[in-house]
Amino acid sequence: LLGYRIWLGYIPINGLEPTFDRAPNNWANYIDLKVLGTHMYKADYDPEGILSTLPSIATSLLGIFTGFILVSKKANKEWILAGLGILMILLGNLWDLVFPINKAIWTSSYVLATAGWANLFLAAIYFLTDVQGLRFGSIFKYAGANAITVYFLSSFISSLFYKIQVSPGTSLHQWVFQNLYVHEFMAMKLSSLLYGLTVIAFYLLLAYVMYRKKIFIKV
Numbered sequence: 001l002l003g004y005r006i007w008l009g010y011i012p013i014n015g016l017e018p019t020f021d022r023a024p025n026n027w028a029n030y031i032d033l034k035v036l037g038t039h040m041y042k043a044d045y046d047p048e049g050i051l052s053t054l055p056s057i058a059t060s061l062l063g064i065f066t067g068f069i070l071v072s073k074k075a076n077k078e079w080i081l082a083g084l085g086i087l088m089i090l091l092g093n094l095w096d097l098v099f100p101i102n103k104a105i106w107t108s109s110y111v112l113a114t115a116g117w118a119n120l121f122l123a124a125i126y127f128l129t130d131v132q133g134l135r136f137g138s139i140f141k142y143a144g145a146n147a148i149t150v151y152f153l154s155s156f157i158s159s160l161f162y163k164i165q166v167s168p169g170t171s172l173h174q175w176v177f178q179n180l181y182v183h184e185f186m187a188m189k190l191s192s193l194l195y196g197l198t199v200i201a202f203y204l205l206l207a208y209v210m211y212r213k214k215i216f217i218k219v
Contacts, residue, residue, distance in 0.1 A: 001108035004055050005099050020100055020107070028052050028105040052106040062115045066122065078127040085119030088112045142207040149217045150203050
């Protein structure tokens with residue numbers, strides 16, 4: 001992670017000072033343009049590029065490390081996970097001051113911050129299920145049984161919502177969001193959050209119905 005920071009932040013590109021912005025002198029963009037050419041998500045940008053794969057490996061390794069904690073015989077695993085989560089969130093946000101949290105190029109600060117939050121949620125779930133004995137995992141079972149189908153439909157339907165025009169210059173997505181979720185008394189971030197939660201609830205409900213009707217689509 002430190003090496004990635006040094007590479008993106010200090011090594012010049014054709015005599016230009018490197019940047020973390022979406023620009024030709026961003027190392028992640030530069031390598032993708034040179035290697036992938038026109039085979040990218042957008043003309044000058046790919047959110048799943050070559051260089052950004054390196055820190056994503058760190059994300060996977062942190063997940064493996066967390067798995068080792070879960071299968072170990074250590075006591076108070078939930079507190080270990082929570083402590084590590086808080087530590088990584090703090091480190092990620094501190095690093096954000098000089099190396100912005102950025103998913104597009106999977107910055108090192110993004111790795112730490114997201115892994116930290118994942119650990120916190122996992123610690124909470126572990127505490128509720130394995131320590132307190134509560135059982136609410138069915139919601140994940142329903143989605144997992146048709147994971148590929150739900151993933152495909154979410155992309156397909158989202159694409160339709162953007163392409164269907166309710167009026168000139170206004171997509172169905174914009175119309176739904178503006179008319180159902182945007183209100184004067186509500187912050188825009190809260191509106192966006194509620195919209196996202198509604199979408200998640202819809203696909204969880206769809207997965208539940210498919211599971212109950214024993215419809216399983218596999219590839």
